Structures are given as C-alpha cells and as structure tokens.
C-alpha cells in the first residue's frame with residue numbers, strides 16, 4: 713500500500729516518527745540510536761527507518777524542507793500508516809537575544825507567513841500549537857538530561873532567504889524565539905487529522921548576532937536534540 717511519496721508497507725512505521733528536514737540526519741539518528749533497524753522507504757531518497765529505542769518502537773524519516781514537503785509526508789504518515797505522533801527534530805535560526813547557538817527550543821506554537829492553515833479554516837486564523845502531552849514529555853526529557861530548553865513561539869517561514877524589510881526585527885518584537893520552515897505546517901496537519909505533534913529545534917545559527925554552524929555539524933552534531941526527542945518518544949503517553 714505505497715503512497716505516491718512513501719514506498720513502505722502497512723505496519724512498517726512505528727506509532728511515533730521523528731522527522732528531521734534532512735533525510736541524512738534521519739540516517740544518523742537510526743544508525744546511532746535505534747536497534748534492529750530496517751529501511752522502510754527511500755522514495756525520492758527521502759529515507760525512512762524503523763527500529764527500537766530501548767523497548768520502544770520508533771521510526772525516523774526526513775520531511776524535506778518547507779511546509780509543503782512536510783505536509784505531504786506528515787499527512788501520508790498520519791492517514792495511511794497509523795502514525796499517531798510526529799516529533800520534528802530540526803534546526804532553526806535564533807532571533808531572540810535570549811537564544812544562543814546550540815540551544816534547544818521546543819516550539820509551543822508556530823506563527824507563519826504560509827497560507828496553509830488559513831486555507832484549512834477558510835480564511836480564519838489558526839493557532840498552530842504543539843500537542844501538550846508531547847510538549848511536556850519533551851521538556852521533561854530535556855530537563856532530565858540537564859538541558860534547560862527554551863519553550864515558546866517560533867516562526868515557520870516560507871522563504872529561507874526572506875527579502876522583507878525589518879522581518880527579523882518584527883518577529884523579535886513579538887517574542888518569537890527563532891525561525892524555521894515546517895512547524896506551523898506540521899501542527900496544522902496534526903490538527904486536521906486528529907493526531908499529535910511537537911517540534912524540537914536546535915539553534916544552528918543566530919540571524920541577528922550572525923553566529924553559525926557548518927552544514928556538517930547541522931547533519932551530525934545535534935545529538936542532544938536527538939536524545940531528547942527519543943526519550944520523549946519513549947515516555948510520552
């Protein structure tokens with residue numbers, strides 16, 4: 713029962729799927745943390761794996777970049793593969809002065825310039841929010857690991873290279889912690905399908921202060937976030 717974008721069979725995915733934008737980060741997570749791993753999909757090289765994290769079955773699959781790509785994969789996972797929970801494990805650009813490179817952010821809400829959620833609500837505003845139980849499990853997992861996560865509002869941007877004048881100043885003035893490109897879409901799909909989602913993000917660069925990390929680090933070195941997400945997957949009810 714493959715979908716147009718996922719070549720897996722029914723039952724191939726666990727109830728919880730971790731989703732980084734980068735399919736190679738999905739492979740890093742599977743290689744480092746899962747046992748009895750099998751590759752369940754590789755259509756378009758959007759790699760997906762299922763294995764065990766301790767006693768907990770967990771899948772991990774790339775979402776691609778941007779709300780349209782994430783929305784396709786999340787919708788198919790929720791509606792065709794009985795996936796109940798998606799934990800996005802992404803990178804983001806810090807905006808708030810309270811946020812530093814390598815900090816972990818849990819996106820309680822996600823503002824956006826995308827129209828996808830307004831389309832769902834026929835033009836009305838939609839508060840794109842995380843599932844509370846997953847948010848709590850994620851924050852608890854971080855604190856248990858000695859990490860103080862920043863919890864708040866992020867901005868899911870349609871454009872990585874945004875030409876809007878004073879874009880980051882406006883977001884900063886509204887208490888937005890960081891910018892990324894998928895959370896508001898994921899939360900909209902979860903709401904539409906009656907499923908659950910949260911986004912855990914590592915600050916890969918700071919768009920105001922200009923500090924950054926390399927592409928290699930973005931792919932391989934965000935292990936704190938990966939462990940927090942896996943512990944949340946194991947402990948969320």
Ligand SMILES: O=P(O)(O)O[C@H]1O[C@H](CO)[C@@H](O)[C@H]1O
Nearest residue numbers: 732733734777802803892893
């Ligand atoms: O590292 P990922 O999860 O891809 O997330 C961020 O990185 C990409 C842009 O470089 C966008 O997808 C953005 O949301």
Ligand SMILES: O=c1cc[nH]c(=O)[nH]1
Nearest residue numbers: 803804805891892893
């Ligand atoms: O979307 C993103 C991700 C990381 N850093 C950014 O500036 N934007």
